[in-house]
Amino acid sequence: MKKINSLSDYQKAKKKRKITNIIIQLSILVIFFGGWEMLANFNIINEFLISKPSAIYNLFITYIASGQLMNHIGISVYETLLGLIIGTVLGFIIATILYLSDRLAQILDPYLVVLNALPKTALAPILIIWAGTGVRGIVVVSISLSIVITIISCYSYFKNIDESLIKMMKTFNATKLQILFKVIYPANIANLLSVIKINIGLAWIGVIVGEFLVSRSGIGYLVVYGGQVFRLDLVMMGVIILSIIALLMYEIVNLIEYYFRRKKTHKKRLDK
């Protein structure tokens, strides 16, 4: 390692590290897929059971060309977004109600604990029977996964707020609603974003489980169908597409987070 003696040395070292990190990250990806392809071509691993990247890629191209893939992705993303938004918003509203009424929070506490501990996927078959087998049932399963954890974590974030800030607001005779909108919510933006990040994963679990059970389209359907007819390239393609979309959604929330963090610094200073 070169010794850092000046600001330009520091900047160079920082840039260099950033570039090497990206190179290493990319090589892991290349080695993984390249190795997979080679092992399959040399018949060291069974192509029938594990498939290989080139086969997955060819399948991807045919599915894109026929327009089927976009249809499947569109449906799954639509269901996930619905589940994510409804689950998060409803959970957030219920957490607010619990925050405003200590009594209600005390009464409902054991039920929330039970609901949280219960594996919600076990409820999926019942929920689908109740809500219908189409998009509706799948979205309900997805909501059931994210809503409880949203209620519990939002409520505890609301409760953890610095009491002296609330006291300060009370000295101005602020109402409960004013305290909510001017202190509790803005103080918890970062926490809310981290709840959304967790919910992205949960909403996807709900959608995939739902599609496993009933659906005729969507990525979960592709995966389960591929498994049933022993088309492992189809299963692998579904999984890879799933990870890419989940990553994209996660990064969008990261961008929102960056925006809010930036907001806490005076603009002129940032421009320097």
Place this chain on the structure above:
Amino acid sequence: MQHLITLNNVTKSFFSDHGQVDVLKNITFHVNEGEIVALIGPSGCGKSTILNLISSLESPSVGQIEKNCVLGYMFQKDNLMPWRNVFDNIKIGLEIKKSITKENIKYLNNLLDKYGLSEFKDYYPNELSGGMRQRVALIRTLALNPDLLLLDEPFSALDSQTRLYVQNDVHDIIHKEKKAALIVTHDISEAVALADRIILLSARPCSVKQEFVLDFPPNSNPLTRRESEKFSLYFNLVYKELNNHEKDQ
């Protein structure tokens, strides 16, 4: 002269699973217009409870509190919201009262100008020094034009050097704006440097033990007071009384 606030035989007890705690017992005192009064007593004696009662955050178990003024409350911690810049922070009181008028905004800008903060209007609290943050907190309190400021150990979170000049700033601001103030503190030198009158409180249950009227020349500020001979005189007087009471316990 009319009293801004009067406490008449105020008693306050708290109840919890651990039983009853008597915090205040028969407290009687008043604050006049334009006067700075310091409440001094051993830590944990219930000084902050008195301010909470005066500002109606809690209600007395026994006794009455008469108020003839608008109150402003300033805390030990500045309680600035990190997601709001300086101007939005001092505007919070107006927002809650829903009285954001051109006139009031102009008044805020005047205050910022007068106390050297107008350049920092757009800065966020994490970009300011401790002394500046405390001044912003004071201006936030002044924004609603209160007659009486309640100061709850407002300087104890500052380092000792900053404390000296923020004390001076705050004293100047209170005088220039012709406000009255009730300061809670456990720092004797702070009480002697700032107050016109010191009320000595006993340990729990807290009651008024003694009152000192400080006779410094008018227009003296905390720094000139600290240089005067009377300063150490008053300091020793209060210190001895405080000590006596602690021995009584």
